Amino acid sequence: MLENYIDQIITMGTLADSVTIIDDQQIIRHFQPFNPDIVPFTASDVVGTHFRSTFLDVDPADSGVLRALHGESTISRAYTHLLFNGQRSSGIESIFPIRMGDSIIGSISVSRFLSSPNRFLDVKDDPSVSPDLAEIPDMIGNSPAMQTLKRQILRVARTDANVLICGETGTGKELVAHAVHTASPRCKRLFYPQNCAAIPSSLLESTFFGSEKGAYTGSVHSKGILEQADGGTVFLDEINSLDPAVQGKILRALETKKLRRLGGTREIQSDFRIVSAMNEDPFACMRSGKIRNDLFFRLSTVILEVPPLRQRRDDIPLLAEYFLKKFCPQGPGKTLSQDTAALLSGYHWPGNVRELKNAIEYACIFAESSEITPKDLPSYITRTAPADSAGCTAGPAPSSASLKTLMEQYEANLLSRRMAACGNRSRLARELGITRQTLLNKLSKYGLL
Structure with a gap:
C-alpha cells in the first residue's frame, strides 16, 4: 500500500529543514532552507563564506561536515552550533562526502532543527489504485522465469532465512532484496541497502559495527549498519568485495546476533536479517578466496537467481x-x-x-x-x-x-x-x-x- 504514495511522501521539505553544501576548501556553495520560519538565516547570508565563519564554535576534529571531506559519513548526528549572528542552532544532521571519480570535492549536510514542530505526512488516497494490486508490483514481467522468481520471493519473505541473490549487473538484484523485505514481517522496520565495494577499506569495520568516541582520530559515538537495522533488513551488494577479516566479524554477528562497536567494550544485541548479492559465480568466488566458505554457507540459506533480460x-x-x-x-x-x-x-x-x-x-x-x-x-x-x-x-x-x-x-x-x-x-x-x-x-x- 505505502509504495503507491512514495512520490507524495518523498519531498525534502517534509523531511528536513535545510541542506548545506561546502566545497573542498570549506566554502559554503549552497544553502537551501525548506522552513524559513525555523531556519535562523538565509542563503544570501552564508553562501560564499567560509564554513567556520558561519558556525563559529566548530571543532575541525569533531565536525562531521569537515570530516566528510576526508571520506567519512555520518547518519543522525546531533549538533549544537554558535552562529555568526549570535544565535545558537541545535538539531540532527545526516552528512555525506561528495565524490567525483576518486576525489572528494565537497560534503553535504541535511539538517532537522530541534525547534521544528512535530509533523505528520498527509497523503491523499488514489482511487485508481486497485485493491487487487499484485503483491510485488514493482517487479515488471510475466515471463515464466519472473513468475517463478516472484513465487520464491513471497515464500522466502515469510521466513527469517538469509538470502543470497545472484545475477548479472543490471538485472535488479536490489529490487529483489527490497521485495523480500517488503513482503516480510520486518516490512515496517528499516531496509538498509549498502554496496560493499563502495566502502573505503579504512571505514569498513566502523561502517558495519559503529564506533565509540576515541576509537580512532576523529571518531564519535555512532551506530553501524547492523545496529541501525535492528528488527529490519540489511542488503549487502557485492559482498564478495569485502575484506576477509571483516567477513569473519560479520559471520560472528550473524551467528550470535551480537556486535561490538569499534573501540567499545560491551556487546550489543541486534536482530537483523541479511540479504546479500553478488554478480559473480559464488562458487568461483569461494574457490578464489573472494568470499569465505563459512560466510557463504551462512548467507546462502536460500539462493535466488535473477534471470538476465x-x-x-x-x-x-x-x-x-x-x-x-x-x-x-x-x-x-x-x-x-x-x-x-x-x-x-x-x-x-x-x-x-x-x-x-x-x-x-x-x-x-x-x-x-x-x-x-x-x-x-x-x-x-x-x-x-x-x-x-x-x-x-x-x-x-x-x-x-x-x-x-x-x-x-x-x-x-x-x-x-x-x-x-x-x-x-x-x-x-x-x-x-x-x-x-x-x-x-x-x-x-x-x-x-
Missing part, C-alpha cells in the same frame, strides 16, 4: 512500456514503432534491465515525434551486431562504415560485454589499463551507465 525476452515490451510512462509522463504518450520494438526484442542487452531503462530514457529525450524510431535509440544499439544467446544479431556493419565507426562499434560491444561480466567499474578500469573517469566517459558515450 535475454532469457526473458517476453518481458521486454512490458518493461519498455513501463519506462516510457516513467520518462515521458507529460503530454501525449510516446510509442515504439514496429521496427524499434523488434530491435529492442532482438538486442542481447548485456547491461540487462538497467541498460534498457537507459536506452528508453535516451529515446524519450531525443525523439522529436510521438513515435520512437530506431534512430532515436543510442547509436551503439543500432550499429553493433553482437550475437546473443538466441542467435539473434543486430545485423552486420555497413560495408561503407568508416574506420572510426567500426572502432566505436567494437569498443561499445567490448565495454558492454566486459561490464556484464565484471560489474565493478573500478576493477574493470584497472583491467583495461585506463582511469576510472575515462571508463565512465566511455560508458556514458555509449549509453552503458
